Amino acid sequence: xxxxxxxxxxxxxxxxxxxxxxxxxxxETWEGRAFALAVLGMGRISGxxxxxxxxxxxxxxxxxxxxxxxxxxxxxxxxxxxxxxxxIAADAVDARxxxxxxxxxxxPPAPEPTKPDYAPTGPGSLREVDTPPRFGVGDxxxxxxxxxxxTKLPRYVSGRVGVVEVxxxxxxxxxTHALFQGENPQHVYTVxxxxxxxxxxxxxxxxxxxxxxxxxxxxx
Amino acid sequence: MTRxxxxxxxxxxxxxxxxxxxxxxxxxxxxxxxxxxxVGPLNGAKVVARAWTDPAYRxxxxxxxxxxxxxxxxxxxxxxxxxxxxxxPTRHNVVVCTLCxxxxxxxxxxxxxxxxxxxxxxxxxxxPRKVLREMGLDLxxxxxITVRDSSAEVRWLVLPERPAGTESLxxxxxxxxxxxxxxxxVAKVAP
Numbered sequence: 001x002x003x004x005x006x007x008x009x010x011x012x013x014x015x016x017x018x019x020x021x022x023x024x025x026x027x028e029t030w031e032g033r034a035f036a037l038a039v040l041g042m043g044r045i046s047g048x049x050x051x052x053x054x055x056x057x058x059x060x061x062x063x064x065x066x067x068x069x070x071x072x073x074x075x076x077x078x079x080x081x082x083x084x085x086x087x088i089a090a091d092a093v094d095a096r097x098x099x100x101x102x103x104x105x106x107x108p109p110a111p112e113p114t115k116p117d118y119a120p121t122g123p124g125s126l127r128e129v130d131t132p133p134r135f136g137v138g139d140x141x142x143x144x145x146x147x148x149x150x151t152k153l154p155r156y157v158s159g160r161v162g163v164v165e166v167x168x169x170x171x172x173x174x175x176t177h178a179l180f181q182g183e184n185p186q187h188v189y190t191v192x193x194x195x196x197x198x199x200x201x202x203x204x205x206x207x208x209x210x211x212x213x214x215x216x217x218x219x220x
Numbered sequence: 221m222t223r224x225x226x227x228x229x230x231x232x233x234x235x236x237x238x239x240x241x242x243x244x245x246x247x248x249x250x251x252x253x254x255x256x257x258x259v260g261p262l263n264g265a266k267v268v269a270r271a272w273t274d275p276a277y278r279x280x281x282x283x284x285x286x287x288x289x290x291x292x293x294x295x296x297x298x299x300x301x302x303x304x305x306x307x308x309p310t311r312h313n314v315v316v317c318t319l320c321x322x323x324x325x326x327x328x329x330x331x332x333x334x335x336x337x338x339x340x341x342x343x344x345x346x347x348p349r350k351v352l353r354e355m356g357l358d359l360x361x362x363x364x365i366t367v368r369d370s371s372a373e374v375r376w377l378v379l380p381e382r383p384a385g386t387e388s389l390x391x392x393x394x395x396x397x398x399x400x401x402x403x404x405x406v407a408k409v410a411p
Contacts (some may be wrong), residue, residue, distance in 0.1 A: 001410050003321060005319055006318070006319060007309035007338055007341040007342040008319070008342060008345045008369065009317075009318075009342065009345055009346045010342045011342070012371055013338050013339035013342050013343060014339055015339060015354050016334060016337060016340045016343065016344075016351055016354050016355060017333065017334045017340075017358055018354065018355050019332060019334050019355065019356075019406070019407075020332075020335065022332075023332055023333060024256075025255055025260070025329065025330055026256065028227065029227075030227035030230040030231070032224075032252040032255075032256070033230050033231070033248065033252070034230045035233055035252065035330070036243075036251045036252050037230065037233055037237065037243065037247040037248070039251070039297075040243050040247065040248065040251065041237060041242070041243065044242045044243075045239075046235075054319070057320065066338065067363065068226045069226075070321065070333070070336045072226045074228065075226060075230055075233065078233075079229075079233060082237075082331065084234075086235055087240075087242070087251060088233075089238075092222055092232075092236055093229050093232045093233050093236065094223055094229070094231075094232075096233075096235055096236055097223075097224035097225075097228040097231070097232040098224060098228050099232075100228055100231055100232055100235075101224065101228065110240070122299045124302060124373075125373040126300055126301060126373065129391065135401070140242030152319055152371055152372060153331050153371075154318050154371055156346075156371065158320070160317045164337070165294060166303070167225075168300055168301065168303075168372070168374050170294050171372055171373050174372075175224075178318055188373075188374070190303075191221075192366070198345075199310050199346065204347060204348075204349055204350075205314075205364075206348050206349070206364070206365040206366070206367065207364070207365070207366045207367070208345050208366070208367045208368075208369055209366060209367070209368050209369065210369045210371050211369070211370065211371045211372035211373075211374045212371070212372070213372065215234070218241045
């Protein structure tokens with residue numbers, strides 16, 4: 001079962017939507033509120049763990065991910081994080097929404113928080129890595145299989161060979177960080193793939209670069 | 221089971237967290253206003269116009285985007301490591317995030333709807349020429365396209381080509397020409 005958020009190269013989406021001039025940042029008021037709640041709310045768990053937030057997005061159902069728009073998806077993901085860490089009860093948001101609508105419903109009591117025992121070792125996502133990078137500019141690497149979620153290895157480059165274009169600064173590893181299980185700093189490589197390597201000899205000629213964590217790639 | 225409408229659920233969550241002292245609506249107001257007014261593509265346009273008029277700055281920008289952008293006072297969330305790539309008459313870069321909608325907030329603000337659209341996220345890494353045409357950019361066949369998928373914490377910014385015929389314009393005038401879409405790589409800057 002592919003992760004819902006891993007869309008690269010998938011079919012069936014129809015045409016893109018060309019840019020509209022002067023599109024408001026938040027077309028509806030609630031969208032700005034949802035944005036702020038997501039960013040500030042996730043900071044109430046254990047650090048501001050963006051990887052955990054992305055993993056929450058990735059576990060939403062089709063309706064919660066696609067049908068309520070970008071900021072609806074953000075609201076649903078931060079709600080999931082707050083429920084999982086015992087900050088709000090599972091039905092608390094719906095119950096309060098019914099109350100706001102004027103329907104009398106019993107609201108669940110606030111649960112006991114079960115926040116992950118985890119603190120980031122520094123701000124942001126960049127970290128020093130103790131060992132030198134395994135690969136340098138110009139090296140050919142093959143991308144491994146997509147590991148079990150959470151991960152940031154996009155399916156469309158799995159098994160494909162590319163060339164390291166840039167060795168980027170070290171990052172904490174989303175696969176463990178998203179689970180509050182450690183930072184595991186990794187080197188990150190910008191790897192360039194030829195379109196024909198990804199999609200076959202008939203593909204239109206172009207290149208894609210993907211930023212890949214050290215553990216996702218092996219020598220080709 | 222159908223849940224209450226998303227706008228109402230947003231209000232509900234805000235109330236719940238406010239009652240618990242976990243968010244402050246006034247802080248939320250300021251946060252929202254920041255992204256509505258202060259942090260947007262005008263920041264990126266200033267970076268581009270500086271690079272077009274100051275060759276030493278352009279060099280620093282392409283060598284270390286984050287530091288050169290910070291020289292103009294722009295930094296913050298989603299801008300930890302910004303890499304700037306230059307578009308030329310023969311080489312064209314276009315940026316996407318196939319896994320979510322990662323975007324260099326300090327220089328471009330929050331992403332526009334088309335960038336967050338599943339169709340753009342799915343298709344631009346598969347058939348970029350066609351997608352760009354649908355977006356209104358028809359590139360000659362000999363232009364080499366590189367799609368930049370922001371799959372880690374690197375944030376990509378495109379330095380667009382300076383349009384011909386703008387030699388007499390000041391840096392300030394040039395700022396007004398630079399568009400968000402050109403800095404993502406789905407448009408060129410028009411003179």
